[in-house]
Each structure stands twice: as structure tokens, then as C-alpha cells.
Amino acid sequence: MAALIALLLLGLPACAAQDDDWSRYRTRYIDGGRVLDTGNRDVSHSEGQGWGMLLAEANGDRQTFDRLWNWTRQHLLRPDIALFSWRYDPSSSPPVQDTNNATDGDLLIAWALLRAAQRWDSDDYRAASAKIRQAIAARLVREYAGLAVLLPGLDGFEQNDQLILNPSYLVMPAIRAFAEVEPQAAWRRLLDDGQTLLERARFGHYRLPPDWLALRADGTLQPAAAWPARFGFDAVRVPLYLAWDGSPPGSASLRPFADFWACCEQPHAWVDLRSGELSPYPASTGVRAIAVLIGEGSALIAFPEKAENEDYYSMSLLLLARLAQRERTP
Structure with missing residues (x-):
């Protein structure tokens, strides 16, 4: 953990750093209205568009927000329902090859629009957010094994005797925000049952959630068989969203993540929840920022001077961790 502490920028005013780092x-990572996944041949995802919109709103950057939103609805919005195709590849023809959605992207976009409606008093943003929320609630929330759960997408996740879930798609602060504006809808139940699911879906020595999870009809949980049984690339977002939603450092919900990242001299990128095998390489800067967010201190990792060496995912996690710290602090 000493190497992690050495990366911290102590005493940095969070708001000033956020503004400067947002510009960088x-x-x-943004080309016109498209967020580039620089670690994946510059494709774009609904997730990245939602994150970009959140960061633009948080920094009061309406011009960039509108560019991102306009591009997203022009290129990813499905014609049949207010959900978004999950991937755009400019090297393919057509660029959208798979029209299936990714529910975390839909949640993030709806949340960004709701926040933007509140910041800039826009009925258009407010109506767009409501339409997406309605589609999510109607098509992607399921009652299964006694729990309200969130399907990761419209297609491919409902099997005969189980559902396949992604714990990191539970964007808890977004769901809480939806529950506040629509108290009569299913959001409060989804929030409460999502918390229950995240408490139960813990495996391995460190008691961590997997990237992909199978929920069987009898209520039993296990890492989904079609993916490596890892706490890794996806699941690192679980503690980010829990902390953003108000779970304090040292809480029972966050302690397992902190213990895992503190286990070694440098935080690991992943751990196999069955074998205990650790990644042969360290966690990215963005994941390290989440480790700091859920720790006991108040410092945050600095935006690297040579950001070209960091991919979009890592730097998005970094700025989101900074935003989460700023917004959860009274």
C-alpha cells in the first residue's frame, strides 16, 4: 500500500482539480460528441457516454453535455424503445452491429439528464430522463427469487433456471436519485434489494463480488459460469457506486474491498474468487483512486501528467472517484 500512498496528491482542493482535470x-477522450474508449480501438459505449455526460454536468459544461447527448441519441438511441445500443465501432459498417443495450449505460444517461435538468432547469432533459427511466423499469427490472433485480440487457440474460446479473450495473446513487423523484415506482425496492444482493454476492478469501453473477431460481448465488470467476474489470465499480451512495469508509459494505487492495505492496487489478490467483500486474490509476475513495483518508490520486499513457476507462474511474468524494462529503 506504500506505493499507492506515494501517488497521492495531498491537500489538493477537490473542486479546482476536478475543473482542470475535466478539461484535460x-x-x-472526447471527439465531438463521442467518448473514445482508447484502450479498445476508439470504440464508444453507452456507459462512456453516460459517464461523459455526468462529468460534463458536474463541471457545469453545458456545451459538452449537449454535444454528448445529441451524439448519443443520434447514434445509439434505439428506434423501438428509449434504451441505447451498447457499442459503436467507427471501423464497422454499420457502426452499431449489436442493438442490445447495456443497462448501466441507460441508467447513467438517465441520471445525467436528471441532474442536468435540475442544474439548468430544462424540461427537455427532464422528459428525456423520465422516458429512459420508464423503459428501464418496464423492461429491465425483474422479480426473481424474491428479489427485484436489474437485467444487464434486454437480450441474453434470462435462462431457464437462472438470471445472469452484473453487480456493477447497480449504479446505486442513480437508482436513489430516481427513487426520490418517483417514490411510487420500483426504484426504492430495487435499491433495497440491490443492497441485499451486493451483501450476499461475496465469494473467495476476500468476500468480493464477481464481475458476472448467476442468480438461481432457488435464490442461490454463484459466479456466472461463462465468465472468469473474478473480482476485476467490471466489479471494481461496485465500491465506487457504494461509496458515492453514502457508504462510509470502514463500513461493512466497503471493508472487503479495502482489505483486498491493501493486501499487497501494490493493489492488484483482479483476484480469482475460486483459486485466489492474483493478477500479475497492478491495478490501474482509476482503480487506485477507488481504493483511496473508500479508505480512511481524504486525499485523492492526481490526474497523471502523461495522460496519454492511461486509457479512457482508468481516467474515467479516476474522475468519477473524485466526483463521488466531492458529492458524498457534507
Whole structure:
């Protein structure tokens, strides 16, 4: 953990750093209205569009917000329902080859629009958010094994005797925000049952959630068989969203993540929840930022001077961790 502490920028005012780093992020990872996944041949995802919109709103950057939103609805919005195709590849023809959605992207976009409606008093943003929320609630929330759960997408996740879930798609602060504006809808139940699911879906020595999870009809949980049984690339977002939603450092919900990242001299990128095998390489800067967010201190990792060496995912996690710290602090 000593190497992690050495990366911290102590005493940095969170708001000032956010503004400056947002400008650098925008220059490096946003092309017009499209967020570039620089670690994946510059494709774009609904997730990245939602994150970009959140960061633009948080920084009061309406021009960039509108560019991102306009591009997203022009290129990813499905014609049949207010959900978004999950991937755009400019090297393919057509660029959208798979129209299935990714529910975390839909949640993030709806949340960004709701926040933007509140910041800029826009009925258009408010109506767009409501329409997406309605589609999510109607098509992607399921009652299964006594729990309200969130399907990761419209197609491919409902099997005969189980559902396949992604714990990191439970964007808890977004769901809480939806419950506040629509108290009569299913959001409060989804929030409460999502918390229950995240408490139960813990495996391995460190008691961590997997990237992909199988929920059987009898209520039993196990890492989904079609993916490596890892706490890794996806599930690192679980503690980010829990902390953003108000779970304090040292809480029972966050302690297992903190213990895992503190286990070694440098935080690991993943751990196999069955064998205990650790990644042969360290966690990215963005994951390290989440480790700091859920720790006991108040410092945050600095945006790297050479951001070109960091991919979009890592830097998005970094800025989101900074935003989460700022918004959860009274």
C-alpha cells in the first residue's frame, strides 16, 4: 500500500482539480460528441457516454453535455424503445452491429439528464430522463427469487433456471436519485434489494463480488459460469457506486474491498474468487483512486501528467472517484 500512498496528491482542493482535470479529460477522450474508449480501438459505449455526460454536468459544461447527448441519441438511441445500443465501432459498417443495450449505460444517461435538468432547469432533459427511466423499469427490472433485480440487457440474460446479473450495473446513487423523484415506482425496492444482493454476492478469501453473477431460481448465488470467476474489470465499480451512495469508509459494505487492495505492496487489478490467483500486474490509476475513495483518508490520486499513457476507462474511474468524494462529503 506504500506505493499507492506515494501517488497521492495531498491537500489538493477537490473542486479546482476536478475543473482542470475535466478539461484535460475532455481534450484527450472526447471527439465531438463521442467518448473514445482508447484502450479498445476508439470504440464508444453507452456507459462512456453516460459517464461523459455526468462529468460534463458536474463541471457545469453545458456545451459538452449537449454535444454528448445529441451524439448519443443520434447514434445509439434505439428506434423501438428509449434504451441505447451498447457499442459503436467507427471501423464497422454499420457502426452499431449489436442493438442490445447495456443497462448501466441507460441508467447513467438517465441520471445525467436528471441532474442536468435540475442544474439548468430544462424540461427537455427532464422528459428525456423520465422516458429512459420508464423503459428501464418496464423492461429491465425483474422479480426473481424474491428479489427485484436489474437485467444487464434486454437480450441474453434470462435462462431457464437462472438470471445472469452484473453487480456493477447497480449504479446505486442513480437508482436513489430516481427513487426520490418517483417514490411510487420500483426504484426504492430495487435499491433495497440491490443492497441485499451486493451483501450476499461475496465469494473467495476476500468476500468480493464477481464481475458476472448467476442468480438461481432457488435464490442461490454463484459466479456466472461463462465468465472468469473474478473480482476485476467490471466489479471494481461496485465500491465506487457504494461509496458515492453514502457508504462510509470502514463500513461493512466497503471493508472487503479495502482489505483486498491493501493486501499487497501494490493493489492488484483482479483476484480469482475460486483459486485466489492474483493478477500479475497492478491495478490501474482509476482503480487506485477507488481504493483511496473508500479508505480512511481524504486525499485523492492526481490526474497523471502523461495522460496519454492511461486509457479512457482508468481516467474515467479516476474522475468519477473524485466526483463521488466531492458529492458524498457534507
